[in-house]
Amino acid sequence: MTSMERGRSLLEFWIFGQVPREAHTRRTRMFTGIVLGTAAxxxxxxxxxxxxxxxxxxxxxxGLEIGASVAxxxxxxxxxxxDGDIVSFEAIGETTDRTTLGDLVRGSLVNIERSLKVGDELGGHILSGHVMTTAKIVSxxxxxxxxDMQVxxxxxxxxxIMEKGYIAVDGMSLTIGKVLEDRFALHIIPETIRATTIGSKVEGDKVNLEIDSRTQAVVETMLRMEVRE
Structure with missing residues (x-):
């Protein structure tokens, strides 16, 4: 693939919200933060x-196969x-330590999203499924x-974490409403409550967080420029 073709592929993704064929052929795993529903x-x-x-x-x-990616x-x-409807996954120690998967027990509900395929519409924001950390729900x-939730x-x-920026909370693509000193606010609509586990959360529960990769790239670039100056 030439640099021009690669650039066009990326533009197709960022502007039109469709998955570039290059990503599919290299089996890149990507998600959008639009949860399909919950599963037990x-x-x-x-x-x-x-x-x-x-x-x-x-x-x-x-259409799910062994080796496929699911968030x-x-x-x-x-x-x-x-095995029929039962699908199994293996989480290593680093994953269970860094995320809430170590807290799951029989009967727990989790948010489910299948990885993007060629031609899929980008409904939320691009996610890798690599959770950075967990945080407690404050209110x-x-x-x-x-x-109205504060995390x-x-x-x-x-x-x-910036006002009106994106963040993924337990795999849900959400817009940050307000940033306070040690927490941020989210406004959850009824449809999100219906389709996800968010409505069952209580104060003190932990959630998985993944920041917006584009925000991270911009902030880190600006920080490097400040250091050079």
Whole structure:
């Protein structure tokens, strides 16, 4: 692929919101933060070097194959086995330590998103499924069928959290409403509550966070420029 073709492929993605063919052929795993729905954990077992998590994906398993990528609460996981509607994944220690997957038990519900395919529309914002950290929900209040929520702003990613910017919370693409000193505010609409696990959350619960990669790139570039000056 020439540099011109590569540039056109990326432009197609950023401007028109479609997945570039280059990404598909290289099996790049990408998500949009538009959750398909929720699914129940039906089994968890602790193996010697990983945690095996089995989920009932009956509503989202069409065309799913071993080796495919599925986001569980925003964490990119690889399918290792399929037994009818039951799909299993293996999470290593780093994943369970850094995310909420280590807290899952039989009966837990998780947000589900399948990875992007060629021609899919980009509905939210681009996600890798690589969760940066977890944070606690500080407050939740009902508002006209929706929710006003405040989440801790971890110090290691705080510089990337900006008002009206994007952030993924448990795999949901959300717009940041307001940034406070040590937390940020989110406004959750009724449809998001219906389609995800967010409505079952309570104060003190942990959620997975992935910052917007474009925001991160801009901020880091500006910081490097400041250092050079």
């Amino acid at each position: 954990v039906v089994g968890v077992s602790e193996e010697e070097s990983f945690r095996r998590i089995s989920i009932d994906l009956r509503n989202y398993s069409e 569980l609460d925003g964490v990119c996981m690889t399918v290792v086995s399929i 939740i209040k009902g508002r006209g069928g929706g929710l 801790e702003s971890p110090s290691d990613i705080r510089q990337f």
